[in-house]
Amino acid sequence: MTTEPPTAVDADEGDRPRGSRDAESATEASPALVVDGLTKRFGSGDDAVTAVDDVSFAIDSGSVVGLLGPNGAGKTTAIKSILGLVVPDSGSVSIDGIDARESPHAAHGRVDAMLEGARNDYWRLTVRENLRYFASISGADPSAASDRHEELLEQLDLAAQGDEVVRNLSRGMKQKVSLASVLASDASVVFLDEPTLGLDIESSLTLRSELRRIVAERELTVIVSSHDMSVIEDVCDRVIVMQDGRVVADETVSELLDSFETQEYRIVARGLEGTAVAAIREAFPDADVTETGDRVRVTLPATSSEFYRLVARLEAENARIDSVDSGTPDMEAAFLELTGGGDR
Amino acid sequence: MGRSNAVGGGYGHLIRAIVERELLVFVRYPINALGGVVTFLALFLVVFLGGREFGGQAFADSLEGIIIGYFLWMLATVALIDIGQEIGREAQWGTLERHFITPFGFGVVLLAKSVVKTVRVALLAGITLLVILLVTGERLRIDVLTVVPLVVLSLASVFGIGFALGGLSVLYKRIGDWIPLVQFAFVGLVAAPAAGIDWLHALPLVHGSDLLQRAMADGVRLWQFEARSLAALVATGVGYLVAGYAVFQSCQRRARRHGVLGDY
Numbered sequence: 001m002t003t004e005p006p007t008a009v010d011a012d013e014g015d016r017p018r019g020s021r022d023a024e025s026a027t028e029a030s031p032a033l034v035v036d037g038l039t040k041r042f043g044s045g046d047d048a049v050t051a052v053d054d055v056s057f058a059i060d061s062g063s064v065v066g067l068l069g070p071n072g073a074g075k076t077t078a079i080k081s082i083l084g085l086v087v088p089d090s091g092s093v094s095i096d097g098i099d100a101r102e103s104p105h106a107a108h109g110r111v112d113a114m115l116e117g118a119r120n121d122y123w124r125l126t127v128r129e130n131l132r133y134f135a136s137i138s139g140a141d142p143s144a145a146s147d148r149h150e151e152l153l154e155q156l157d158l159a160a161q162g163d164e165v166v167r168n169l170s171r172g173m174k175q176k177v178s179l180a181s182v183l184a185s186d187a188s189v190v191f192l193d194e195p196t197l198g199l200d201i202e203s204s205l206t207l208r209s210e211l212r213r214i215v216a217e218r219e220l221t222v223i224v225s226s227h228d229m230s231v232i233e234d235v236c237d238r239v240i241v242m243q244d245g246r247v248v249a250d251e252t253v254s255e256l257l258d259s260f261e262t263q264e265y266r267i268v269a270r271g272l273e274g275t276a277v278a279a280i281r282e283a284f285p286d287a288d289v290t291e292t293g294d295r296v297r298v299t300l301p302a303t304s305s306e307f308y309r310l311v312a313r314l315e316a317e318n319a320r321i322d323s324v325d326s327g328t329p330d331m332e333a334a335f336l337e338l339t340g341g342g343d344r
Numbered sequence: 345m346g347r348s349n350a351v352g353g354g355y356g357h358l359i360r361a362i363v364e365r366e367l368l369v370f371v372r373y374p375i376n377a378l379g380g381v382v383t384f385l386a387l388f389l390v391v392f393l394g395g396r397e398f399g400g401q402a403f404a405d406s407l408e409g410i411i412i413g414y415f416l417w418m419l420a421t422v423a424l425i426d427i428g429q430e431i432g433r434e435a436q437w438g439t440l441e442r443h444f445i446t447p448f449g450f451g452v453v454l455l456a457k458s459v460v461k462t463v464r465v466a467l468l469a470g471i472t473l474l475v476i477l478l479v480t481g482e483r484l485r486i487d488v489l490t491v492v493p494l495v496v497l498s499l500a501s502v503f504g505i506g507f508a509l510g511g512l513s514v515l516y517k518r519i520g521d522w523i524p525l526v527q528f529a530f531v532g533l534v535a536a537p538a539a540g541i542d543w544l545h546a547l548p549l550v551h552g553s554d555l556l557q558r559a560m561a562d563g564v565r566l567w568q569f570e571a572r573s574l575a576a577l578v579a580t581g582v583g584y585l586v587a588g589y590a591v592f593q594s595c596q597r598r599a600r601r602h603g604v605l606g607d608y
Contacts, residue, residue: 040603042602042603051603077603080441080603080605083441083444083445084444084445084600085441085444085445085600085603085605085606086600086601086603086605087597087600087601104449105446105447105448105449106447108444108445108446108447109445109446109447109448111445112442112445113441113442113445115438115441115606116438116439116441116606117438119437119438119439120438120439120442121439122365122437122439123437124368124369124372124373125365125368125369129364129365129368132361132364133361133364133365134442136354136357136358136360136361137357137358137361137362137442137443137446137448137453138354138445138446138447139354139357139358139446139447139448140354140357141354141357142357142360142361165372
């Protein structure tokens with residue numbers, strides 16, 4: 001894969017991120033979360049750092065969205081600004097149709113967040129006590145929610161540890177308790193930062209499938225930030241990629257993978273004369289053409305029509321095509337492509 | 345879905361959750377809580393035995409006032425330390441930000457926690473007081489209708505200071521380590537010779553402590569105090585509380601502007 005910046009899906013979109021669903025277009029679908037022009041700078045003068053730069057997106061109710069980006073991309077500041085834990089310089093946030101600036105308590109009362117991983121609960125309380133406590137401080141009636149809490153413990157494979165003090169549990173268990181206590185609160189929008197961190201593979205897979213089930217059952221809207229691309233790929237309907245404080249891509253997982261799958265072709269051919277190679281270089285200036293012995297390898301970042309034009313040209317030059325490879329991209333590759341290979 | 349109407353009926357759930365947590369932690373870790381009682385008791389015994397040895401009749405005559413003053417100081421100190429240090433502890437535990445994301449708002453949740461903690465401290469202070477009375481053989485003539493309002497209004501000013509310090513610890517989390525030092529200032533405030541020095545009455549605890557001493561020593565009932573004196577007590581209590589809460593709100597807004605709310 002090349003490390004070129006991503007091409008815009010629509011030429012008219014200008015600087016807008018790939019596939020962006022902005023606040024205006026999403027309003028018709030009455031989304032659970034609308035972020036419009038969110039901007040946050042820290043410091044002043046020459047030392048000012050723009051952590052979040054004009055970020056806009058909308059998330060429909062009942063969907064799971066992945067928020068990705070290299071370290072320092074602005075994900076955490078964006079999430080905390082949405083939650084009201086950081087005051088943005090400009091922009092607006094609307095949760096379940098409630099403007100967070102006009103009615104902050106009502107708006108932020110609709111959300112809950114797992115921001116500190118396993119450090120998100122009271123370790124001196126038991127698992128059940130934590131669920132009860134955090135449901136109560138979010139205004140829910142803990143007695144009415146107790147059946148749902150039991151169900152949550154079953155779903156997250158925590159029922160046997162329900163009466164255990166959290167401090168006695170393993171790191172992975174604490175992580176699950178943290179997730180359970182967030183889901184116990186009856187919030188309609190939930191932010192999960194690294195929900196599978198510290199879990200073994202089996203627990204991680206169980207948690208992913210249960211999370212999807214819980215989302216479907218409760219029409220929950222979930223925003224997941226994770227370093228684990230397989231989690232994003234498994235759990236999320238859609239991915240928002242941030243870099244340098246801006247949204248650089250906002251697409252469904254399948255759209256994102258598809259767009260990268262067709263973006264680069266690698267063709268290995270034999271039997272090309274030197275002049276033919278030069279002609280191909282001239283006809284396809286964006287192609288990367290390398291010669292190894294009698295083999296010519298052409299890497300073409302292009303649409304499918306460009307690909308067929310190249311194949312036709314090679315055939316016209318009497319070349320013998322050894323292989324054609326479009327690659328099998330995964331989220332990891334797509335992410336690296338979008339962000340230029342930074343760490344997440 | 346969600347909790348759109350949760351707040352109206354939810355204050356009861358909020359208070360109940362905080363009470364339950366305090367109780368659970370107390371029952372599960374009794375040594376921590378009882379350790380405080382033992383410390384205060386030991387400190388009082390030092391004062392009592394030293395006073396009886398060297399204070400003579402003067403000490404014996406003012407013992408009731410000393411006991412109730414010590415009770416007020418203990419209550420104020422533990423409440424202030426608990427409220428002031430709560431934010432730093434929650435930040436360390438990683439639970440601070442979750443208390444911000446509630447339909448009640450951070451200030452209300454902290455106020456509820458502070459009230460519950462103070463009631464818990466009052467119960468422990470009551471136990472300590474009983475032990476003190478057993479040790480000293482004293483009998484206190486406590487007029488509940490007089491003492492309780494005076495203690496509550498005196499503590500309101502301490503709440504105000506606690507909120508202000510709590511607000512500062514939202515910005516500078518480590519400040520909580522220094523809050524216990526305030527207890528030494530409280531000794532001076534509770535024991536201040538307020539009679540004849542008007543400006544001293546504007547300080548927290550001073551006026552309330554003075555009225556409590558008069559109630560205990562001279563048997564003055566609440567309604568027998570001058571209206572001006574009671575108004576001053578209400579004004580200092582409410583004034584410090586409102587001012588402290590304003591400082592707290594200002595600090596938490598500043599912390600959110602700088603993005604340091606959950607940092608430790």
